[in-house]
Amino acid sequence: MQSVLIGQIVNVHGIKGEVKVYPYTDDVNSLAKKLKVIYLDENLKEKYDVSCRVQKNMLLVKISGVDTVEKAETFRNKNVYINEENLDKLEEDSYYIKDLIGLEVIDINNNAVIGKLDYVFNNGANDVYEVTTLENKKVYLPAIKQVIKKVDIKARKIYVEIMEGLI
Numbered sequence: 001m002q003s004v005l006i007g008q009i010v011n012v013h014g015i016k017g018e019v020k021v022y023p024y025t026d027d028v029n030s031l032a033k034k035l036k037v038i039y040l041d042e043n044l045k046e047k048y049d050v051s052c053r054v055q056k057n058m059l060l061v062k063i064s065g066v067d068t069v070e071k072a073e074t075f076r077n078k079n080v081y082i083n084e085e086n087l088d089k090l091e092e093d094s095y096y097i098k099d100l101i102g103l104e105v106i107d108i109n110n111n112a113v114i115g116k117l118d119y120v121f122n123n124g125a126n127d128v129y130e131v132t133t134l135e136n137k138k139v140y141l142p143a144i145k146q147v148i149k150k151v152d153i154k155a156r157k158i159y160v161e162i163m164e165g166l167i
Contacts, residue, residue, distance in 0.1 A: 002083070003039060003042045003043070003044050003081040003082070003083065003084065004081060004082055004083075004084050004087060004096075005024060005042070005079055005080070005081055005098075006023060006024055006025060006031065006038075006080055006081065006082050007021040007022050007023040007025075007059065007079075007080045008021065008022050008024075008077065008078070008079050008080060009021050009061075009075045009076055009077065009078045009079075009080060010022045010058075010076070010077070011076065012069050012072040012073055012076070013055075013060050013072075014069075015068075015069055016067060016068075017062065017063070017068050017069065017071055017072045018060050018061060018062050018072065019060075019061050019063065019066075019072050019075050019076075020058050020059070020060060020061075021058065021059040021060075021061050022058060023057075023059050024097070026122060026127075028057055028058075028059065029054055030088065031052075031059065032053060032054045032059055034086070034088075035050060035052040035059070035061070035082070036049065036050065036051075037050065037082070037083075037086075038050050038061070038063075038080050038081065038082060039080075039082065039083070040075070040078045040079065040080065040081070041081070042079070042081055044081065044083060048063045048064060048065075049063075049064040050062060050063050050064065063075070093151075095151060097120045099153055100117055100129070100158070101117060101118065101119070101120070102116060102117065102156070103116065103117045103151075103153075103156050103158045104116055104156060104157050104158070105117055105129070105131045105157075105158045105160055106157055106159050106160070107159075107160060107161070107162055108149050108150070108159040108160060108161050109161060109162075113134060114133060114134075114139070114160070114162075114167075115132045115133040115134055116131065117129050117158060118130050118132050120143070123142075126142050126143055126144055127143035128140050128141065128142055128143065129141045129142075129143055129148075129158075139167045141160060141162075146161070146163065147160055147161060147162070148160055
């Protein structure tokens with residue numbers, strides 16, 4: 001079994017033992033609907049049955065057996081994992097961030113290696129790829145069709161077209 005980090009418990013919610021989870025996904029509603037079991041370790045040993053709902057783009061999670069603020073408080077700052085088998089199949093041209101991290105980024109115009117993808121975040125309008133160049137500098141590429149031309153997960157490469165002024 002392979003674990004996938006899906007978020008972090010950032011706070012307690014209410015007085016009945018719910019915890020607030022900051023999700024590492026942009027599809028919070030889909031995750032909330034199917035989240036029945038979580039793990040609090042990447043080896044998938046510390047297993048908890050849960051129920052879940054969404055509030056203001058955060059997951060409110062009720063962990064079975066946790067019914068007080070004090071018990072819930074012990075979970076603060078813990079990472080939340082699920083079994084990789086529970087991930088949804090994605091549509092074409094959609095990727096899990098975990099599959100993109102570490103891919104080599106290549107300029108499609110001259111086949112030159114720009115660097116490696118280190119991090120993905122969302123700026124509200126679209127995802128942004130943080131790339132560490134061969135010179136160990138950070139560059140930020142918007143994950144839009146005008147820039148990201150091809151993602152080849154098997155070859156571990158992302159082909160990009162650098163727009164003027166982007167780097």
